[in-house]
Amino acid sequence: MKALRRQSLATAIQLSLLLALPGVAAAQDAPPSSDATTLDRVEVTGTRIKKAEIENQVPIQTLSREDIERTGLTSIADVLQEITGSGSSLNTKFNSSGNFGFPPDGSGVGAGSATVDLRHLGSKRVLVLVDGIRWVNEASASGVSSSTDLNTIPLAIVERIEVLEDGASSLYGSDAIAGVVNIITRRRFDGFQITGNWGQYEKGDGDTYGIDIGYGGSTDRADWFVGASYIKQDEIFSKDREQSRLPVPGTGLANGSSATPTGRFVFTDPATGRTYSITPNNGASDPTYLSGQPLCPTTRTDDYHCFTTADRFNFAEYNMVLTPSERTGLFGQFRFDINDRISWYAKALYNRRESTNQAAPEPLFFGPGGATGNAFADNILISASNPYNPFGFDLDSADNLVLVGRRPVEGGPRIFEQQVDTWYFGTGFEGTFDVGERAWFWDVNGAISKNEAEQDNFGSYNIRNVNIALGPLAGCQAEPGCVPLNIFGGPGTITPDMLNWIRPVVHDESENKLHLFTANLSGDLVEAWAGPISFATGYEYRKYEGSYRPDPLTVAGFYNGVPSGPTDGDYDVNEVYVELNIPLMGESPIGKKIDLSLAGRYSDYSTFSGEFTPKVGLRWQLVDELLFRSTYAEGFRAPSIGELYGTFSRFDATITDPCQISTTGSPPTGNPANCAALGVPTGSEQANPQISVITGGNQNLTPETSKSFSMGFVWTPTFLENTSAAERVDIEGTFYRHEIEDAIQAPDAQTQLDRCVATLDPFFCDGITRAVTGDINRFVNTLDNLGTIKTDGWDFDVFWTFPESQVGKFKLSWQNTWVGRYEARDEGGNLEPRAPGVEVSDSGIPDWTSNAALDWKYGNWMASWTVRYISELRELCGVAARDFSVCSAPERGPIDADGIPLGENRLPSTTYHDVQVGYTFPWMKGLQLIVGANNVFGKEPPICLSCSLNGYDASTYDVPGGGFYYVRADLKF
Known part of the structure; x- marks a missing residue:
């Protein structure tokens, strides 16, 4: 192949020289003229001829x-x-x-x-x-x-x-x-x-x-x-700008993050078999509850309440315009x-x-619902022996843990210089x-x-050290410098000593x-x-x-x-x-x-x-x-x-999973039979609007x-x-x-996922895998x-x-x-x-x-x-925004599984x-x-x-x- 390329190159060089030969021959046959014409040299983008x-x-x-x-x-x-x-x-x-x-x-x-x-x-x-x-x-x-x-x-x-x-x-x-x-x-x-x-x-x-x-x-x-x-x-x-203070203007916290300073915890209680999606009350004496909230089948009388949209974290205010x-x-x-x-x-x-x-304080996601693609986070054991675990039992990704989302605001925003x-x-x-x-x-x-x-990069975390600090106490004590980590107590409970163990400077x-x-x-x-x-x-x-x-x-x-x-x-x-x-x-x-x-x-x-x-x-x-x-x-x-x-690298795309209840509580839009064939349980809720895509x-x-x-x-x-x-x-x-x-x-990640759900065609579905919870845990x-x-x-x-x-x-x-x-x-x-x-x-x-x-x-x-x-310009509102006023033409746009238009936003x-x-x-x-x-x-x-x-x-x-x-x-x- 290399020999062929060299031969082709030589042929092209010979061609360019041959095209110049008539002028060269004229120069050899005729003596130089003392009054030869000198043309103005004009350089023009789009041509190499200077004329x-x-x-x-x-x-x-x-x-x-x-x-x-x-x-x-x-x-x-x-x-x-x-x-x-x-x-x-x-x-x-x-x-x-x-x-x-x-x-x-x-x-x-x-x-x-x-x-x-x-x-x-x-x-x-x-x-x-x-x-x-x-x-x-x-x-x-x-x-x-x-x-x-x-x-x-x-x-x-x-x-x-x-x-x-x-x-x-x-x-x-x-x-x-x-x-x-x-x-x-x-x-x-x-x-x-x-x-x-x-x-x-x-x-x-x-x-x-x-x-x-x-x-x-x-x-x-x-x-x-x-x-x-x-x-x-x-x-x-x-x-500092009204329009950019929320994750998506006009939609409130619907597209906010489920990794919050107080923490979101989705798990199955081994004693009762019930699955909960809860967050600390943060000082509130009256527990809140939305009727029909998925993964939260009962009210609570302890220090937690069912996680709702109102609990989501507004990451936008930390960003820059x-x-x-x-x-x-x-x-x-x-x-x-x-x-x-x-x-x-x-x-x-x-x-x-x-x-x-600058970005918001870096979130920590654990369990299959986090779908980070990192084994230290997706396959974690938050041990009962961790002195800050309030539940009295292990939270194990292989058994009862669906998702933990905690945002350590104590570590400050992520700054990239x-x-x-x-x-x-x-x-x-x-x-x-x-x-x-x-x-x-x-x-x-x-x-x-x-x-x-x-x-x-200042403000990111060493997920291996986080894993050790949340695991069995004996394992942390065996690691020089390890300090058990408290992700349960809300803002201010992650101490400087804890941060020193988990927070590096990435170069x-x-x-x-x-x-x-x-x-x-x-x-x-x-x-x-x-x-x-x-x-x-x-x-x-x-x-x-x-x-x-x-x-x-x-x-x-x-x-x-x-x-x-x-x-x-x-x-x-x-x-x-x-x-x-x-x-x-x-x-x-x-x-x-x-x-x-x-x-x-x-x-x-x-x-x-x-x-x-x-x-x-x-x-x-x-x-x-x-x-x-x-x-x-x-x-x-x-x-x-x-x-x-x-x-290998990763892109965290904002994607709506057609097979899951959306982050705003909207029902799935995908074909139910196809979603079941893809391994998504009925009632599965999308925990996070961002899905990690491997590129x-x-x-x-x-x-x-x-x-x-x-x-x-x-x-x-x-x-x-x-x-x-x-x-x-x-x-x-x-x-x-x-x-x-x-x-x-x-391929566009959202388009690829929509077509996978609609057709089950391996051309679109290969590379997309799901955890037993139905959450996407790998997207290639x-x-x-x-x-x-x-x-x-x-x-x-x-x-x-x-x-x-x-x-x-x-x-x-x-x-x-x-x-x-x-x-x-x-x-x-x-x-x-x-x-x-x-x-x-x-x-x-x-x-x-x-x-x-x-x-x-x-x-x-x-x-x-x-x-x-x-x-x-115009754009589709999607299920996350169709009920908000910014969708100026709610009668327009594609129809979801229930026959409701998704709406269209006009710019x-x-x-x-x-x-x-x-x-x-x-x-x-x-x-x-x-x-x-x-x-x-x-x-x-x-x-x-x-x-x-x-x-x-x-x-x-x-x-x-x-x-x-x-x-x-x-x-x-």
Whole structure:
């Protein structure tokens, strides 16, 4: 197989060289011309051919530095997540540690990171470049990610951002399925610049501070730029916002946890044979009882009462809606002209991110009803000899114990502190040479980059030591340092000595490395009937290395939190590509020009056989003011290190078991006969809304493959140009379509369970096992090449520059995206729940998103007004929420087993208004003062029932709600 790959690679290299031979032969036959034509070198994202005429071949959205500064944001990811073609992805509004869990792709939770998603296809399907060179993938000390953390790139060094929302694997290789983000850094700068900014939410919290310093200069043969950046963002706690104070807004404690500070105890009394679900009275003299409460068949006259929804624990108030983050960056680049034809450059970057996530005090679950997947918890003996056991008999998982849930608030909240260091160094040569009367461009580049992350976890527990401290007293006394543990007495009964035995500091590490070498050649090959045939060809080598090293306590299986195994892997790839631009027709009755573009890339991976990806495009300049363009491309995404080599980990998903009485007391919705066949006893109650799902990588994964198609136009109506109505107008429209086959994913856990109960099909049920109580005690959900994803839609943009008048100059930009279709199907052809207009799994796909920005300049004054629109979304309420007022359309939604609609929650359309005003003083080279407000009218985000934390969709809406006000001062000298 390796020999075959080497042969294929050699053939591809020979092909790229042969395409260049005609020009080389011309150079040998003809002496160099003293007046050879030197073309302007124009770099365009979406093509490797460096030529001005190639612009507008593919749809590119360019965010200038002015566009970026207008947002008032301090993160590249936050800027990109506001464009209309963006989908849901991580940012600092995701409080993503704690029992948020590990995604099945082995990437970890990405705590503190910020990524970009295009076309709702996922951040791992977006390729991020910096100055046309791949950037290293993120590290967040929880896995080996296949996405790029944009918080590793300081916004201060950015000159502009170019976004290609089209498939581009033939030009850039793997990962460019949904598109490419190319971040262009500041290169030429003369003098010093210092920028300071401060912002705060209208409630007086979430302060953001920043300072950027830049210095640049040039000589006849050299230019340089160095910069430093510091950003600090303060936290906002969930308890400080009305909407996020409860686990699910509007549903009270229905989705609260059964692990409480007083403790919940579900067991069978060996003396009576009765099963109880009880909790301490916590000082109440009158025992409470709800008639018909499952697992509590009688009132009690002791210090306990039957556990009810009112006893559940509100974990939400310990969370954050905005996580603290501190980022420090240093960047520099130097460019030197060796002679008129050859230049050398070098650039380097160091960036540190320090961030924190916080979760509620860690729960302790014991017994089969806890379903943690940890043997020390699921198979526990809480001995009668434990001096704090009030029942006088053993609570044994193998006999009479169903569930114990105790939340040691004495140990405080779980705090996760990340430190992420990014290093980058790149260098290379570029130049030109003449081939006859044609100038050819070449460059060779090398880069080394690395992300290293460490995470310290305070407030978790050693479940082995907990097991020993609850077991036979003699066993605890035999262990040095062991102190018997009291989980029965309520808050304050776990002493500092007890905590010292069970509470460690957990330390995790991860890293991603990328070594890269590229060589490119571009120019005109020959003069054809309608103009020169241009080409680009090149070679690229990349080596990826990634590892995740969880704490030894976690590896040994002693960690009470979300467990995971270590990951370690590497692979390399050799690639060659060829791109041609062929003029098919010059000026004629059917138009001014038609160009055909062809591209192909062969990728040889060490982890699987080679892959060839072609692309074809057509550009038709009908008249000077009207251009039509279309592209078809095939692409692929190679499985990442985490997806291939990620070992056992766990995700705690919020799932409603159709076979059990829900946590709110609602009856089961599943087929009774099927539930009985699955081993669920009649009357079985789901003890906990979170079910542990085991995830992991798969070394047998093959690449995802894709097909992309786009067709559109660019119209610059000349009848409006330089008139009283407009100085210039540009109108662009694009239809896009993406299809992904063999998508690397795991089935949606809730969907898999529902289909298992409905069909008993082993395809869905394999990997789901239950305890004798009926509770799910194992749920395996690992990666595979599952099914397909298809999406299509339209982009429509208008850019209108008004003529200057006595009141200044105005410029309007209006950008829109409509998603016509989004379908994801599993291997069995079943439709997954994501769709346009639907909110599910912490993300929504709005049917229509629109941004309109009006800029104004008058003398030294400037101002802008931006309107951002998100169309309505909807989500199923489910049995836990259907009886609450937030289910605005209870007559809608699927029907349960009793014929009752589950209801539907509507997230209404949302419009945000941002304003900014600035003035430039003529001091030194200019002092600019800017004040602005985002979400100036304080619009609150819609309530989301299915979102994991805080009741918000943190990447679709402005979170935490309310206006954000800021000031910025920019001084140049």
